[in-house]
Amino acid sequence: MNMNTNSSLPMEYQSEQSRLNILGFWIFIGAEIILFATLFAVYGVLKPRTAGGPTGADIFVIKDVIVQTLLLLTSSFTAGLVIYEMRRNHLKGLILWTVITLLLGAGFLYMEINEFIHYVEMGATMQTSAFLSSLFVLLGTHGAHVTLGIGWAILLMIQLAKRKITPVTAGKVHIWALYWHFLDVIWIFIFTFVYLAGVL
Amino acid sequence: MDIKWDKILVGGDPLLVASQIAIVLTTVGIIAALTYFKKWKWLWDEWLTTVDHKKIGIMYILSGVLMFFRGGVDGLMMKAQTAVPENTFLDAQHYNEVFTTHGVIMIIFMAMPMLMGIINIAMPLQIGARDVAYPQLNALSFWLFFSGAMLFNLSFVVGGSPDAGWTSYFPLAGKEFSPGIGNNYYMIAIQIAGIGTLASGINFVVTILKMRTKGMSLMKMPMFTWTALITSLIIIIAFPIFTIALLIGMMDRLYGTHFFTVEAGGLDMLWANLFWLWGHPEVYIVILPAFGIFSDVIATFAKKRLYGYFSMVLAIVIISVLSMLVWVHHFYTMGVGPTVNSVFSITTMLIAIPTGIKMFNWLFTMRKGKIEFTTPMLWSLAFIPTFLIGGVTGVMLAMAAADFQYHNTLFLVAHFHYTLIPGTVYAVFAGLYYWWPKMFGYKLSEKIGKWHFWLFNIGFNVTFFPMFFLGLNGAVRRAYTYSAESGFSTLFLISAIGSIFLAAGFAALVYNIYWSFRHAERNVGNDPWGSGRTLEWSIGSPAPHYNFATLPEVKSIDAFWYMKKEKKGLELRKSDIKPIHMPAKSWIPVYMGAAFFVFGFVLVFEWHILSVIFGLSVLAGLAFRSFDYDSGYYVPVEEIIETEKWRGEIK
Numbered sequence: 001m002n003m004n005t006n007s008s009l010p011m012e013y014q015s016e017q018s019r020l021n022i023l024g025f026w027i028f029i030g031a032e033i034i035l036f037a038t039l040f041a042v043y044g045v046l047k048p049r050t051a052g053g054p055t056g057a058d059i060f061v062i063k064d065v066i067v068q069t070l071l072l073l074t075s076s077f078t079a080g081l082v083i084y085e086m087r088r089n090h091l092k093g094l095i096l097w098t099v100i101t102l103l104l105g106a107g108f109l110y111m112e113i114n115e116f117i118h119y120v121e122m123g124a125t126m127q128t129s130a131f132l133s134s135l136f137v138l139l140g141t142h143g144a145h146v147t148l149g150i151g152w153a154i155l156l157m158i159q160l161a162k163r164k165i166t167p168v169t170a171g172k173v174h175i176w177a178l179y180w181h182f183l184d185v186i187w188i189f190i191f192t193f194v195y196l197a198g199v200l
Numbered sequence: 201m202d203i204k205w206d207k208i209l210v211g212g213d214p215l216l217v218a219s220q221i222a223i224v225l226t227t228v229g230i231i232a233a234l235t236y237f238k239k240w241k242w243l244w245d246e247w248l249t250t251v252d253h254k255k256i257g258i259m260y261i262l263s264g265v266l267m268f269f270r271g272g273v274d275g276l277m278m279k280a281q282t283a284v285p286e287n288t289f290l291d292a293q294h295y296n297e298v299f300t301t302h303g304v305i306m307i308i309f310m311a312m313p314m315l316m317g318i319i320n321i322a323m324p325l326q327i328g329a330r331d332v333a334y335p336q337l338n339a340l341s342f343w344l345f346f347s348g349a350m351l352f353n354l355s356f357v358v359g360g361s362p363d364a365g366w367t368s369y370f371p372l373a374g375k376e377f378s379p380g381i382g383n384n385y386y387m388i389a390i391q392i393a394g395i396g397t398l399a400s401g402i403n404f405v406v407t408i409l410k411m412r413t414k415g416m417s418l419m420k421m422p423m424f425t426w427t428a429l430i431t432s433l434i435i436i437i438a439f440p441i442f443t444i445a446l447l448i449g450m451m452d453r454l455y456g457t458h459f460f461t462v463e464a465g466g467l468d469m470l471w472a473n474l475f476w477l478w479g480h481p482e483v484y485i486v487i488l489p490a491f492g493i494f495s496d497v498i499a500t501f502a503k504k505r506l507y508g509y510f511s512m513v514l515a516i517v518i519i520s521v522l523s524m525l526v527w528v529h530h531f532y533t534m535g536v537g538p539t540v541n542s543v544f545s546i547t548t549m550l551i552a553i554p555t556g557i558k559m560f561n562w563l564f565t566m567r568k569g570k571i572e573f574t575t576p577m578l579w580s581l582a583f584i585p586t587f588l589i590g591g592v593t594g595v596m597l598a599m600a601a602a603d604f605q606y607h608n609t610l611f612l613v614a615h616f617h618y619t620l621i622p623g624t625v626y627a628v629f630a631g632l633y634y635w636w637p638k639m640f641g642y643k644l645s646e647k648i649g650k651w652h653f654w655l656f657n658i659g660f661n662v663t664f665f666p667m668f669f670l671g672l673n674g675a676v677r678r679a680y681t682y683s684a685e686s687g688f689s690t691l692f693l694i695s696a697i698g699s700i701f702l703a704a705g706f707a708a709l710v711y712n713i714y715w716s717f718r719h720a721e722r723n724v725g726n727d728p729w730g731s732g733r734t735l736e737w738s739i740g741s742p743a744p745h746y747n748f749a750t751l752p753e754v755k756s757i758d759a760f761w762y763m764k765k766e767k768k769g770l771e772l773r774k775s776d777i778k779p780i781h782m783p784a785k786s787w788i789p790v791y792m793g794a795a796f797f798v799f800g801f802v803l804v805f806e807w808h809i810l811s812v813i814f815g816l817s818v819l820a821g822l823a824f825r826s827f828d829y830d831s832g833y834y835v836p837v838e839e840i841i842e843t844e845k846w847r848g849e850i851k
Contacts, residue, residue, distance in 0.1 A: 024334065024403070035441075042474075045470055126457050133457035136457075137459075151819070155827070159826070
């Protein structure tokens with residue numbers, strides 16, 4: 001609420017309200033960690049309960065998952081470059097790297113949707129067994145977060161094109177980047193505990 | 201799309217038809233009155249679009265009072281049904297619906313908003329802040345709560361109420377055994393309100409950590425603010441678990457997944473675990489702010505500093521940790537074996553230790569104090585012995601071996617009413633009487649308040665004390681009737697008579713609000729109780745919309761008490777007044793409430809195409825917010841001086 005600014009700090013920390021927003025978003029990420037932890041716990045409990053349907057090893061295509069992982073990890077790196085460009089006050093670089101990040105994110109989503117179609121074609125739907133219900137909801141919740149992150153970044157790009165890099169827009173981009181990195185962290189857990197643990 | 205027109209209106213039962221007519225007439229009446237008195241613009245500008253934490257708090261409290269009425273009527277219907285054996289006032293199905301909505305409404309749509317409302321009003325004033333960290337998010341929290349509450353309340357006339365208990369245990373709550381849409385309401389309406397609650401939790405934590413006035417270190421905060429902080433942390437930790445439980449419960453009911461079903465590998469006890477992983481912390485979410493209210497009220501009216509402040513803080517922190525570690529005690533009978541049950545037995549009993557510390561601290565605060573028997577103080581005094589009964593029976597229930605006898609009997613029901621009513625409800629009443637002048641600029645009548653207190657307190661004990669013995673004699677909860685041979689009749693009848701007094705007590709509160717609105721003395725000054733200790737009593741009553749003309753500086757705990765004593769730090773100088781920055785009003789929160797309401801409604805009815813369309817309307821609200829750059833306005837110095845005239849001449 002307070003409009004006081006302190007220009008010795010990075011742009012996104014200069015206004016009081018941005019500082020509050022960033023702290024609040026960190027706490028929100030804490031809540032999101034618990035949300036995903038609950039989903040992982042549910043998955044862990046229901047994983048052996050395949051009810052005669054396919055198991056993870058029967059349906060996972062590890063090659064595709066590795067491509068998905070590379071796409072998302074790279075997008076996290078480019079999201080880092082977004083902040084780097086923002087701190088250098090390079091609007092063009094900021095927008096360019098955001099677009100690249102979003103393309104990588106969209107590629108990830110495209111592959112995830114194909115993965116779901118592949119499962120359904122194999123007769124592994126979320127109505128087949130408790131294991132598949134928990135798999136689809138865990139992956140789907142992560143995928144929905146990625147989708148939201150893409151939409152969010154598009155809205156921010158429009159605002160940046162109009163308003164340039166200011167303490168307010170910089171705070172918004174910073175928070176979006178936190179969110180994007182967080183989704184990457186969650187994916188590492190999914191990759192390990194769902195896919196690797198599923199086929200090993 | 202399979203439109204269920206035939207299911208929309210629940211018909212047949214005269215009680216329901218009467219309610220439907222009453223709802224339609226009330227709605228028409230409100231709309232007509234608003235139009236006739238030309239109040240639409242006032243409603244929109246002053247209330248619907250407000251981001252002022254005090255107004256939001258008042259809306260929470262008003263909704264809470266309304267929900268108290270609804271949940272109370274449910275309770276009275278149960279008491280009427282069980283007053284005599286083999287009664288036919290309600291049938292089994294109707295009884296199931298009534299005890300389900302009674303539980304959900306009282307916990308989620310009454311206790312929560314009442315406490316959220318009081319935190320909203322008092323906490324920013326106690327820490328010397330001008331608003332919460334995110335005023336617009338705060339309004340969103342309220343509107344999501346309100347939207348969820350309205351959606352849930354719609355169920356009993358539109359589509360049918362949920363009927364699987366407030367715990368909504370699967371597989372009973374699943375599609376297989378509850379094919380109607382009633383239980384969809386449970387999964388969706390609570391989810392909407394829960395999102396708002398999580399947002400409030402984050403909002404309050406950031407507010408308390410970052411917006412305290414100069415000099416107020418954490419250990420100088422009023423106890424109520426401490427409990428608001430710890431409660432908010434529990435909300436942030438516990439609510440996401442329920443978010444997922446409700447989400448996958450909804451997936452099971454709407455989209456045919458198998459999380460909790462009997463077939464295809466589903467696991468019904470998974471729901472019970474997830475539910476109570478949220479549910480037990482939830483009872484501490486509603487009890488800790490209550491402890492905070494009692495702490496402030498007792499210190500104020502004993503006119504002494506709170507005894508053992510540090511141990512009080514430590515106690516609530518320990519309680520908050522233990523609250524996460526006891527959930528299995530709700531289903532010892534699940535049969536996980538003596539080892540697990542013993543662990544949870546011990547963690548549960550451990551909670552009695554920090555709670556006991558708090559009890560003794562309250563008693564020691566009063567020792568040698570000059571106790572003033574005001575209405576808020578009466579509620580606090582009555583709380584101690586009645587809550588003690590709830591606590592002691594809680595330790596009885598904590599013993600796993602013994603619990604196999606008490607499980608699902610009225611003994612348990614009596615126990616948790618003895619904790620939640622003296623704990624939360626008495627605290628809400630104490631808080632309302634205590635802070636009412638700060639909200640509205642006049643006190644509630646002390647005389648009617650005493651009627652309220654005695655009727656409610658006696659009614660409460662007469663209603664619930666017999667239920668301990670009914671439970672010990674084997675009367676189970678959630679049974680809609682019993683035979684005359686069971687020998688339960690006398691105690692059930694006494695309990696039913698008690699509930700009439702309880703209802704009369706509530707009526708006295710409502711009458712008190714009406715009477716005081718009309719007749720109570722205005723101009724009560726900044727410190728209407730004369731013995732206020734904390735910063736909220738240093739500003740005008742009602743609190744001006746910017747709260748503090750100049751931000752106070754705090755040197756010790758109970759800062760206002762010492763400012764009064766030392767006559768320092770209270771005067772307002774003209775040269776110190778600067779324009780105050782305030783956040784702008786916004787239509788987005790109320791829009792989001794409406795969008796979520798419609799989205800939730802079409803989801804409940806499983807109209808999948810419509811739910812996609814209205815889901816987009818929710819996303820549109822987020823987009824509007826993203827483009828909202830209104831950074832608020834400044835209150836000019838002249839307006840501040842005008843508002844602060846009650847202080848006398850400002851030099």
